[in-house]
Amino acid sequence: MILSLYFARRFLAVYLLVTAVxxxxxxxxxVIEQLRKTGVTLTIALYLALLNAPESLYQxxxxxxxxxxxxxFLGLARSSELVVVRASGRSGLRFLLAPVITALLIGMLxxxxxxxxxxxxxxxxxxxxxxxADSGSVLSISENGLWMRQGMGPLQSVINAARSNRDGSQxxxxxxxxxxxxxxxxxxxxxxxxxxxxxxxxxQGVKQWDLQATNPEQSAQSLAxxxxxxxxxxxxxxxxxxxxxxxxxxxxPRYIAALQQAGFxxxxxxxxxxxxxxxxxxxxxxxxxxxxxxxRPARFxxxxxxxxxxxxxxxxxxxxxxxxxVLGETGQIPIALAAWAPPIATAFLALGLVLHLEDx
Numbered sequence: 195m196i197l198s199l200y201f202a203r204r205f206l207a208v209y210l211l212v213t214a215v216x217x218x219x220x221x222x223x224x225v226i227e228q229l230r231k232t233g234v235t236l237t238i239a240l241y242l243a244l245l246n247a248p249e250s251l252y253q254x255x256x257x258x259x260x261x262x263x264x265x266x267f268l269g270l271a272r273s274s275e276l277v278v279v280r281a282s283g284r285s286g287l288r289f290l291l292a293p294v295i296t297a298l299l300i301g302m303l304x305x306x307x308x309x310x311x312x313x314x315x316x317x318x319x320x321x322x323x324x325x326x327a328d329s330g331s332v333l334s335i336s337e338n339g340l341w342m343r344q345g346m347g348p349l350q351s352v353i354n355a356a357r358s359n360r361d362g363s364q365x366x367x368x369x370x371x372x373x374x375x376x377x378x379x380x381x382x383x384x385x386x387x388x389x390x391x392x393x394x395x396x397x398q399g400v401k402q403w404d405l406q407a408t409n410p411e412q413s414a415q416s417l418a419x420x421x422x423x424x425x426x427x428x429x430x431x432x433x434x435x436x437x438x439x440x441x442x443x444x445x446x447p448r449y450i451a452a453l454q455q456a457g458f459x460x461x462x463x464x465x466x467x468x469x470x471x472x473x474x475x476x477x478x479x480x481x482x483x484x485x486x487x488x489x490r491p492a493r494f495x496x497x498x499x500x501x502x503x504x505x506x507x508x509x510x511x512x513x514x515x516x517x518x519x520v521l522g523e524t525g526q527i528p529i530a531l532a533a534w535a536p537p538i539a540t541a542f543l544a545l546g547l548v549l550h551l552e553d554x
Contacts (some may be wrong), residue, residue, distance in 0.1 A: 197279070198292040201266075205293045208269075209262040209300065213251065216258060220250050232323075245319040248312045249439065254306060256515070259297055259477045260508035263484030264295065264501055271497075276489065281549065287548065290485055297481045301474025309470060316438055333362075333431060335452040340365065344426050349374060351424075355388070357457040362431040363390040364459075368397075379405045383422065390431075395422040432487035438466035446470075461529065465522040468533030469515075476515065479540030483507050486547030511540050 224243035228234060234242070251258070270276045279289050281325040318475030334341045340362070342353040351372045355365035370383040400481035403410040441449050446467045487504035488497075515536040522532025 201289065201292040202296045205262065205266050205296045206300075209258070209296075212258055212262045212265065214346055216254070217247060217251060220247050224250075233296045242319060242322065245315045245322070248308070248315045249319075252304070252308060252312045252439075254371075254471075255301075256480050256512055257508060260301070260480040260484050260504065262490050263293065263297075263481045264504050267485055267488040268497070268501070271489065278323050290482065290489075290548065293481050293485075294478045297477040298474045301477040303411075305443055305473055306472050310444065313440050313442040316437075320440070335449065335458070339367075339455075340458075342431070344424050344427065349380075357455075359416055359457055362458070364388070370395075380411075381405060383420070386423075390424070390426065390428065393423060393425075394416070395424050397422060438463045443467075443470050444540055455464055461525065462523040464529050465532055468529055469519060472534050472537045475534075475539035475541060476511075478546055479537050480508060480511070482544035482548055483511070483540060486544050486551060489548070489551075511536060 203263045221240070221243050224246055225236070225239045228239035228242050232239070232242075250355070276289070293313075295300050333343075340353075340358050342355075344351050344353065349372055351370050353365070354369050354371075356367035358365050365388040366386070368388045370381075370385075371379055372383075374380050381402060382405055383397070383400060383402040385397040385401075387397070389396045389398075397420040398418070401414060401418070402418040403414045404415070438446075441463065445527045446463060450460040450463050451469065451488040453463065484504050487500045487507070518527070518532045518536050521527045522529050
């Protein structure tokens with residue numbers, strides 16, 4: 195038990211050191227990029243870099259784990275601690291239990307705590323970096339359906355629809371509420387169907403109220419069709435959803451249910467949710483992969499070659515995971531296969547390699 199805690203503490207210490215090094219490098223690069231791109235002061239550039247760093251670190255977490263594992267196993271091999279452990283009768287698999295469990299705990303803590311932090315900082319970073327840009331349309335999903343905002347000159351309209359098709363070009367049971375420049379509601383429109391056309395919404399089954407009239411209901415008009423100008427496009431609607439990583443892990447199931455209820459495709463969010471659940475297993479697989487190549491006595495030689503193979507294997511798994519995510523989001527393969535196949539394959543292949551080296 196004491197030996198396992200020693201290896202776990204050593205793995206955690208190296209992990210924190212590697213993370214700190216990557217954080218410093220990412221911050222330095224991002225600060226320089228912010229200064230070059232936006233021309234802000236050094237303080238603001240550092241603040242923006244600090245907001246952007248968590249997302250970058252979270253994306254490369256599997257690579258950080260495999261570099262940590264390589265550093266730990268190489269250090270233990272060079273100090274002959276692995277030889278002493280084996281001589282004491284402890285097998286290599288039993289020795290690996292502590293680093294693997296530590297990686298699993300890091301993965302679970304990252305998903306449960308670091309993921310919501312990444313989502314919050316990413317949203318704030320996007321909001322600050324797009325300040326002053328064309329942000330007339332905002333889209334959100336709730337239990338009450340789809341909500342959008344569009345701007346046409348001084349007028350702003352809030353749109354609420356019970357359901358939509360997959361790309362948001364057709365809305366059902368939709369209502370438009372128009373405000374003037376002072377924020378006073380001026381007109382309300384309800385329609386059974388709204389179809390997005392270039393520069394306008396084509397409404398069917400329309401009823402509209404003039405909210406500035408003395409009796410809006412008495413002056414209400416019912417129309418078969420109506421064309422309502424808009425600055426929204428399919429591209430703006432698609433961009434309004436944002437990346438799945440901007441939704442906190444604990445909010446993903448509710449967000450997916452709201453998307454499906456509104457009629458949108460939630461496949462990319464479902465793939466991301468399953469990949470987050472599989473992340474701890476992927477990190478454990480990275481530890482086993484690094485062990486398979488580097489957990490050997492230094493006297494055997496070819497240390498540099500083994501480290502290179504371990505790094506190449508880690509990058510290959512990282513690439514295959516991202517490739518599987520793309521295939522899952524486009525519907526080429528099932529969601530469960532896209533999320534769970536890379537970590538399961540990594541864990542079993544690496545475990546087979548370790549067993550071959552230990553007992554083969």
